[in-house]
Amino acid sequence: MAGVDLQVISVPSVAGVSMAGVDFQLQGSSGTCWPPESGPAATSRWTCPRARSGSPVPVCNKVDQDNSPLDFEYIAHPDFPAYRVRWPVKRYQACRCGTACGAAGRLSAAACKCACVLKNGGGPAYNADGTLVRGRPMVYECGALCGCPAASCLNRVTQRGMEHRLEVFRSKETEWGVRTLDLIQPGAFVCEYSGDVLTVDDGQSTDWGNYVDPRKFPARWMEWGDASAALPDKEEGQHKFPELTTGPGYVLDVSRRRNLAVYISHSSAPNVFAQFVIRGNEDESYPHLMVFAMDTIPPMRELSVDYGIDRQDYPCFCPPEHELTDLYLHDDITGHPVRSAAGFFHRADIYSAVAESAISPYCPNSTIFSCLHTMESCSLCCL
Template identity: 55%
Template sequence: MLQVRTMVRHARLVFEALRGRYHRNPEHHHVGRNRADMRALSAMIDGGLCLYRDVRIVGPVPGVFVGDVFTYRAELIVVGLHSATQAGIGYVPASHLSEGHPVATSIVSSGAYLDDHDNGDVLLYTGSARRPRNGGNHYSDQEFQRGNLALAYSCKYGVEVRVIRCHDCDASPNAKLYVYDGLYKVESSTYGPGKSGREVCQFKLVRLPGQDALGSNTWRAARDLTNALDAKIRPPGYLTMDMSTVKEAVAVPIRNTVDQDLSPLEFEYLARPELQAVPKPARRVDKCCIYGKTACAASGCTCVKRNGGGGPAYSADGTLVRGRPVVYECGASCGCPPGSCPNRVTQRSMRHRLEVSRSKETEWGVRTLYLIQPGAFICEFTGDVVAADHPRVANANGNASAAGASTEEWGGFVDPRKFPPRWREWEDAGEEPPRFAQYPTPGYVIDVSTRRNLVTMCPCRH
């Protein structure tokens, strides 16, 4: 299961890297075909990078979990969860089956029709028909054809159907997100007049028992909780509404509904890593943006060049275009404006709402209350920066090794030299191999024993 989960993760990272590339370089667009997500999907199909493209899976898709969230419908096709870019019903054609009848494998439900009704475990789903381009109800009678016919045969043969729900989401680039909610059985298939005055195909789907909790319910709960926090309403179980005490651009609440542990409140919150002795800035020979007029996203920017070529490291919205071992940002010796330079993403503080939460399975951890795009900057690892050859570090290493601690955690020290190279999963996305500049091995560790932020607090609790 871990191996196929990794395959799904990699496919999604490749899709996002390609989508970012096409979004950043819109040349050669054709009228009606200029959507970066659809171009990324087309490239993955042509390159044989989509999962389960040669088969139509009935039932659960290996490596896709109930509750997984997707930003684009094209992603559903990339991982094999759905088979159509526009149609709401995915199905196996009759020509592929010995019985000679099509069967549905998945539906995308958005509650768009008047006859739709959804309480989570039971879904009344209206079949597909012609609709106006700008949305709204259908303008002709539905028929038992294509997806509608397949869904009717899924009812007849007892074929389980994957249900993906579409939700409105301001944090998504296309204002939508798609949540996989598991397997449903089609209990009934009827045909008759609908509320629109047209004949409709309607299907009753009932969720199969024994599955993980509905991801859509989790999404709605997170949205309601976000609204409460925005309204300064303190929900039950919150120890504080902001552990950073206004040191971050957004509040960082702490939630514990499991036990009486208050340990996160015992540490001093540090929004930025601090050096024991701040070194003098090195004099630069090839100053970047010396006159403050150069566009730092352009290839002529010295800092951008240090990132290995191939354009800027970040897209226009501040997300990382592809995985890199290190990103060189413009700094104090650059003439570009700190507030608007596109190559200064990590210097603008935390922007996403995160909270520290206690659970029975993982003790203390960090969770987000809304969608975060792949490649988005979340926050820094903070603490007191200490030289890696400091005697205290050596002593801690020895003690931690004897105790069997993890490779990233050494008795209160976080060692960046021990982080796994996860960036390689997003490294090339089928492109020409990147030309990363040489960078020095970090000569420091981060002491989080007394001062830290939300991400460096949680690993040291294990």
């Protein structure tokens, strides 16, 4: 608990979900925990300080007295071992551009001949706005030893840190979960998994209790940005990514130090996916385990990732097929678009949709969970 600041925050009423009106009413002394108050207008939140400068991550419990996330030291980024920089071979794989490296649709990879961008194969990893163009076995960003200016390099998206405000919240179904307070666009970088790095051998198994094992995440990155089904004759569908020479050789021990990512729930129809990222000359057996959005995620929606587990592993709250159908029928009746046909709701979303039924900050004629359009773009409920 050392170093934890308690902040009692007035939570805006449901209409203020944009969070613009968050008002710090009182800051408690370090190490103190206050029980949550009931009611929508005033709720206690504990804040874990982030290791780097930046906003603290709020921890919100409106359900019970548990405050266990505060028992863990917050570590925003894993410390990979120093020997991950292999001299001299890996060093020459870093980029030697003198200028900003390319992003799709802007300064092309060919124009700057960036070694890191070229390693991605099939074009730059990111658009100029930082969106991941498509999932890959590995995304190669520029890194510390690269010659390009870090401030303007477009190939360092995850190094700029979390852009969206996320909240660890107490869920009635899965104990603790993570939800976003901001709209997250598909392909956006969300957060990094962090904990203490333990080097492991191939085949050494771990469970989810105390370890996050990067090897266990299924390759859901394949689903992101692959237009081959729609464009079977195009280059897109024929693209082959460079083979990885090695898989991840580590797990994250989260028994003592962790960050918010460990609280992301499992779903077989997730809205975020795990993507390995290497920076410059880093050792490929220690890729960063990054989380990107694979869907539009509205404010107050819970994040869910595919753990790569069987449903039998624990009582799972993913919706059975008939609930999926019911939900779509309901939305067909209201006429509001919900999500792409490929996705469906996590059951926890349904509960929080009820609990948090709020007016959408985007489409004022609708609720957050039924329409993501702006008044200008919505052709249904904002007519």
